[in-house]
Amino acid sequence: MNPVPDKNAAHKAKMQQQQAAVAERVKAAQEKRGTLIVITGNGKGKSTSGFGTVVRALGYDLKTAVVQYVKGTWPCGERDLLQKLGVPFHVMGTGFTWDTQDRDKDIAAAQEAWAASKVFLADPEIHVLLLDELTYMLSYEYLDLEEVLTALANRPVEQTVVITGRDAHPRLIELADTVSEVQPVKHAFDAGIKARKGVDW
Ligand code: ATP
Ligand code: MG
Numbered sequence: 315m316n317p318v319p320d321k322n323a324a325h326k327a328k329m330q331q332q333q334a335a336v337a338e339r340v341k342a343a344q345e346k347r348g349t350l351i352v353i354t355g356n357g358k359g360k361s362t363s364g365f366g367t368v369v370r371a372l373g374y375d376l377k378t379a380v381v382q383y384v385k386g387t388w389p390c391g392e393r394d395l396l397q398k399l400g401v402p403f404h405v406m407g408t409g410f411t412w413d414t415q416d417r418d419k420d421i422a423a424a425q426e427a428w429a430a431s432k433v434f435l436a437d438p439e440i441h442v443l444l445l446d447e448l449t450y451m452l453s454y455e456y457l458d459l460e461e462v463l464t465a466l467a468n469r470p471v472e473q474t475v476v477i478t479g480r481d482a483h484p485r486l487i488e489l490a491d492t493v494s495e496v497q498p499v500k501h502a503f504d505a506g507i508k509a510r511k512g513v514d515w
Contacts, residue, residue: 348441348474349491350466354449354482357496358514364444364476365392371474372399376441379434381427382406383479384447389515404430424456431465438470449479452486463489 351367353360368378379402382393397403406427428451434443451457463485466475477486487493503509 347471348469350489351474351476351492351494352449352482352486352490353476353478353494353496354480354487355495355497356480357498358501359496360478360480361392361446363494363496364446364478365396367474367476368392368396368401368442368444371442372396372401377439378442378444379403379437379440380444380446381431381434381448382446383424383427383451389511391512391515402434420454421456424451427451428457428462435465435469435473435475438472440470440473443469443473443475445475445477447479448477449482449486452483453481459483459485462486 353363365380368380371378378396380393380396381404382390383406393403393405404427406423431443431445431448434440448462452459452462466489469475477490482490482493509515
């Protein structure tokens with residue numbers, strides 16, 4: 315007896331079943347609006363996911379904007395590319411808080427980045443807005459939680475916002491439509507491998 319045809323037939327039946335289940339779910343999803351996406355957790359891939367979504371929208375000539383919280387003084391390949399493409403890009407230029415060690419200066423820079431974010435959050439032309447590393451502004455209480463949640467909730471209906479960063483606030487998770495937690499199974503850095511240009515930044 316040849317077991318291969320049986321295996322093929324079983325695979326085909328399983329795929330047909332899966333196809334029907336997916337088609338059913340696609341049919342059920344009828345609401346058309348932008349979403350709030352939160353990419354959190356300790357693993358690598360949060361900012362790259364956010365920038366990937368921005369690039370996806372740009373591929374269809376849709377308008378995008380980026381506000382980069384925390385890491386403004388660091389080099390960033392995506393920033394250089396998107397600025398060349400004319401994407402509005404606000405950078406909170408103070409660097410990490412453990413480098414600046416100046417809370418008042420950090421708060422002022424966070425407020426400035428938030429003011430830029432609010433302008434984007436009120437612009438119905440913007441299809442995708444990336445608020446990279448915003449989560450830390452809420453955990454350090456540099457920004458007012460209620461104000462941030464209200465502005466996110468009242469954004470234009472077609473606008474998608476991607477927020478990245480570790481330790482997303484539970485209220486942010488509650489408000490979001492899509493939340494992914496990136497888990498570090500392994501990271502090259504832990505094995506002593508240096509972060510690489512064009513890969514890690
Ligand atoms: P990426 O920008 O690569 O998508 P990320 O946004 O998920 O990373 P951040 O916490 O913003 O992660 O990390 C900033 C830098 O630290 C990036 O260079 C990233 O590659 C690196 N990094 C991310 N996760 C880890 C980890 N678990 N251990 C060590 N380095 C990490
Ligand atoms: Mg990041």
